[in-house]
Amino acid sequence: MRFGYVWQVSSWQKVLNKLRYFCLSLWRRLGENYPENYFSLILQGPTLYVVRFVGNHAVQETCFDISQNDFHNVNEILNKFPDYPLQILLHGEDSQFRLVSLKRVRWWDCAPLLKQAKENEFSNTDWHQTQPAGCRQDRYRYLLMGLHPSLYLQKLIKNLQSQANPVFGLQLWSVVLAHMIFENLRQQRLDHSLKEWTLILHQLDKDYWQLIVCQNQGIVLTRQGPLNKTLSKHSLAQEILTTLRYLNRKDYKEGEPVTVITSGFDTPLVFEDIPELQVITLDQHYDKKTRTLNYFSIRRQLYSYFTRKQPTLAAFERPELRLHRLAFSLPQYFISLGVPSILFLVLGSFLLFGYNYSYQKEYAFLLQQQAGYLLPADIEKKLQTGKLFHAYQTLTTYRPVPILRNLVKVMTPYGVATEIKWHTFEKGAGLVYSHLDINLTLDNRFFDKLIHPTMGKTTLNDYQKKIEKFFTKGERDVSLQWEPSVTKSTLNLRVEYPEKSSKESVYE
Amino acid sequence: MNNLSLASLRVYLSPWLHISTGGISLIMIGSIILAGTLFQINWDQGNQIKANITQVSAQIRSLQYQQQQLVNFELSQKKHIKTFSEFQKRRFEDSLMPEHIHLQFQRWQKAYKIESLSLKFGSQNVYQKDLKLWTVPVTVNLKLLQDHQFYQLLERVQQELPGKVVLKNFSLKRNTPLTPHMLHQISQGKKDVNMFEGKIEFDWVHYQAEKTPANNGKSCP
Numbered sequence: 001m002r003f004g005y006v007w008q009v010s011s012w013q014k015v016l017n018k019l020r021y022f023c024l025s026l027w028r029r030l031g032e033n034y035p036e037n038y039f040s041l042i043l044q045g046p047t048l049y050v051v052r053f054v055g056n057h058a059v060q061e062t063c064f065d066i067s068q069n070d071f072h073n074v075n076e077i078l079n080k081f082p083d084y085p086l087q088i089l090l091h092g093e094d095s096q097f098r099l100v101s102l103k104r105v106r107w108w109d110c111a112p113l114l115k116q117a118k119e120n121e122f123s124n125t126d127w128h129q130t131q132p133a134g135c136r137q138d139r140y141r142y143l144l145m146g147l148h149p150s151l152y153l154q155k156l157i158k159n160l161q162s163q164a165n166p167v168f169g170l171q172l173w174s175v176v177l178a179h180m181i182f183e184n185l186r187q188q189r190l191d192h193s194l195k196e197w198t199l200i201l202h203q204l205d206k207d208y209w210q211l212i213v214c215q216n217q218g219i220v221l222t223r224q225g226p227l228n229k230t231l232s233k234h235s236l237a238q239e240i241l242t243t244l245r246y247l248n249r250k251d252y253k254e255g256e257p258v259t260v261i262t263s264g265f266d267t268p269l270v271f272e273d274i275p276e277l278q279v280i281t282l283d284q285h286y287d288k289k290t291r292t293l294n295y296f297s298i299r300r301q302l303y304s305y306f307t308r309k310q311p312t313l314a315a316f317e318r319p320e321l322r323l324h325r326l327a328f329s330l331p332q333y334f335i336s337l338g339v340p341s342i343l344f345l346v347l348g349s350f351l352l353f354g355y356n357y358s359y360q361k362e363y364a365f366l367l368q369q370q371a372g373y374l375l376p377a378d379i380e381k382k383l384q385t386g387k388l389f390h391a392y393q394t395l396t397t398y399r400p401v402p403i404l405r406n407l408v409k410v411m412t413p414y415g416v417a418t419e420i421k422w423h424t425f426e427k428g429a430g431l432v433y434s435h436l437d438i439n440l441t442l443d444n445r446f447f448d449k450l451i452h453p454t455m456g457k458t459t460l461n462d463y464q465k466k467i468e469k470f471f472t473k474g475e476r477d478v479s480l481q482w483e484p485s486v487t488k489s490t491l492n493l494r495v496e497y498p499e500k501s502s503k504e505s506v507y508e
Numbered sequence: 509m510n511n512l513s514l515a516s517l518r519v520y521l522s523p524w525l526h527i528s529t530g531g532i533s534l535i536m537i538g539s540i541i542l543a544g545t546l547f548q549i550n551w552d553q554g555n556q557i558k559a560n561i562t563q564v565s566a567q568i569r570s571l572q573y574q575q576q577q578l579v580n581f582e583l584s585q586k587k588h589i590k591t592f593s594e595f596q597k598r599r600f601e602d603s604l605m606p607e608h609i610h611l612q613f614q615r616w617q618k619a620y621k622i623e624s625l626s627l628k629f630g631s632q633n634v635y636q637k638d639l640k641l642w643t644v645p646v647t648v649n650l651k652l653l654q655d656h657q658f659y660q661l662l663e664r665v666q667q668e669l670p671g672k673v674v675l676k677n678f679s680l681k682r683n684t685p686l687t688p689h690m691l692h693q694i695s696q697g698k699k700d701v702n703m704f705e706g707k708i709e710f711d712w713v714h715y716q717a718e719k720t721p722a723n724n725g726k727s728c729p
Contacts (some may be wrong), residue, residue, distance in 0.1 A: 022531065073657075083522065268539075331533065335532060338540060342539050345540070346543050349543065349546040357554060359557040360552065374574065379578065381576055385601050387639055388641075388715060389584065390581075393588065395674065397672075397673060397674045400675075416605055416686060420681075421678075424675070439704060441686045443695055496613070
């Protein structure tokens with residue numbers, strides 16, 4: 001029993017340890033960057049430094065003289081760790097920055113225009129990259145960065161391509177430094193006090209200073225010059241004034257407040273002569289050899305989503321290097337696409353739920369309304385009867401019998417009908433017309449010769465008029481036609497009724 | 509170009525093998541599946557409710573229509589009392605067959621002492637398909653001794669025959685020509701005895717629940 005208890009405790013501890021490791025790893029992933037083991041190749045003047053990092057700590061540093069053009073020793077170090085990604089950091093390489101605005105350009109025209117701008121700004125041998133550098137006034141503004149590679153750099157890249165190590169990217173120290181400084185300010189929550197125009201002034205070397213001019217935290221240009229120890233304060237203030245004067249050609253307006261961030265100087269710099277300057281002094285010394293490889297962190301991804309700020313740090317992408325870089329950027333894209341899609345789906349679900357709720361209410365209301373209709377059980381039969389009754393009403397017909405009976409009274413005793421014909425013709429489109437043919441045999445004794453005992457003297461014409469009057473009495477449109485007869489004692493009459501709809505009746 | 513080597517494949521896999529990238533990716537996939545399922549459920553439910561609402565509103569419209577029809581029928585029934593009683597008398601809502609009118613004509617032949625009567629039915633046509641109303645052309649050939657027999661029969665046919673009669677043609681002809689003696693007799697109001705030949709053609713409209721094509725073109729003596 002005792003043994004079992006001990007075993008249980010140790011197995012639980014193992015599980016807990018694993019869980020702890022997982023949580024710790026996640027936590028570190030949220031805050032820190034990955035990978036932790038890599039090479040950093042720093043090209044500075046005539047020297048190439050190869051620094052190996054393990055767990056984000058530099059453990060090995062080797063210097064090479066680039067004048068020898070021999071990569072044998074470099075390759076030897078790299079081949080020991082073929083899966084370590086390489087980061088190449090250029091210090092003092094000839095680089096250029098341009099801001100291109102595509103304001104009021106339709107987005108589908110942006111790509112060819114940017115390509116054209118790149119071809120105009122940089123030579124064929126330059127390596128260049130584009131980065132969106134939008135601001136509130138101009139969302140379609142891009143930063144073009146061009147790098148004129150030295151012969152040695154070209155050879156070095158060619159050599160690195162033949163190695164197994166994935167190349168993460170090619171970065172400029174000035175860009176990396178600006179990014180680190182802004183990141184530091186962000187951590188100290190000082191980034192809100194930054195003006196639109198920011199100047200980063202730092203000591204590049206023992207004898208050189210560098211000025212990085214940024215607009216909305218995107219680099220516009222860099223300048224550097226020798227550091228004169230005796231006149232440092234005065235000369236640097238002069239340099240800033242000259243730079244501001246130059247910036248007047250860009251979007252900068254004279255007298256606009258500017259933030260100056262100084263770093264790396266032994267003595268703090270004071271610029272009392274220029275009132276528009278807001279000076280932030282950073283004590284921290286940024287060393288290119290000890291910085292960690294800034295790969296990607298989820299926190300920064302989220303930050304750039306919500307603040308719409310573009311990261312200042314981006315590597316130069318050459319087509320040959322891109323494939324390796326994809327290995328690191330694919331998970332980045334995956335996570336960055338996953339976050340908004342999850343947000344979209346969850347928000348969409350809530351919205352749909354709300355909509356469904358309102359529809360549900362409407363549905364319940366309609367059901368109630370439906371239940372409110374109380375129709376008799378034999379509704380179907382009644383409706384059928386109703387429809388049949390309607391059809392019965394619309395079905396009408398001629399009823400000539402009553403009129404014929406009256407006609408007999410009018411005709412006798414002067415004539416007797418020998419043949420009566422009634423024809424109804426359909427004319428199409430629901431129209432019918434009809435005519436009545438009557439053949440009469442006359443009793444000639446009554447006309448002109450004899451006077452009827454009760455009716456007096458009547459001529460044949462009067463008799464015809466009497467019959468005509470009988471037919472036209474009810475129907476004014478009726479036309480009568482006396483057709484010529486073979487003998488004197490017969491009369492043929494045709495009564496034509498006008499065209500009518502079959503739904504209407506002549507007699508009903 | 510050494511990008512697609514086995515070593516570089518390991519590089520491509522390595523970020524995913526890392527517990528944080530892999531873990532976060534798995535969590536993200538799980539969350540996407542969950543959120544997607546939630547979205548799908550809500551979407552389907554919404555569609556279902558919309559379909560239900562459409563169905564119920566159609567039913568309500570139909571109920572309203574039926575109620576309106578019923579009210580209209582009742583109003584029309586009250587307004588045309590005479591026509592409605594005639595409609596009932598003529599058994600217009602009952603399913604009728606040609607045999608019904610055949611029997612009726614036989615009865616009339618006996619009652620009015622008609623010399624000879626023959627019935628001929630034409631082919632049956634549809635009048636209103638939804639109401640199952642059919643129309644049959646009927647021809648009646650008659651031989652009679654007195655003309656008023658014909659008029660009486662014609663009126664009976666139009667007023668009493670079950671179903672509805674739409675009169676098309678009719679004719680009445682004396683077989684023997686009138687002599688002055690006969691004319692004199694008729695004008696004096698004496699009996700007009702002659703051999704008459706009559707013909708009545710009409711469309712017989714009736715309700716028939718099931719069509720029986722056997723009756724088409726049937727002729728009865």
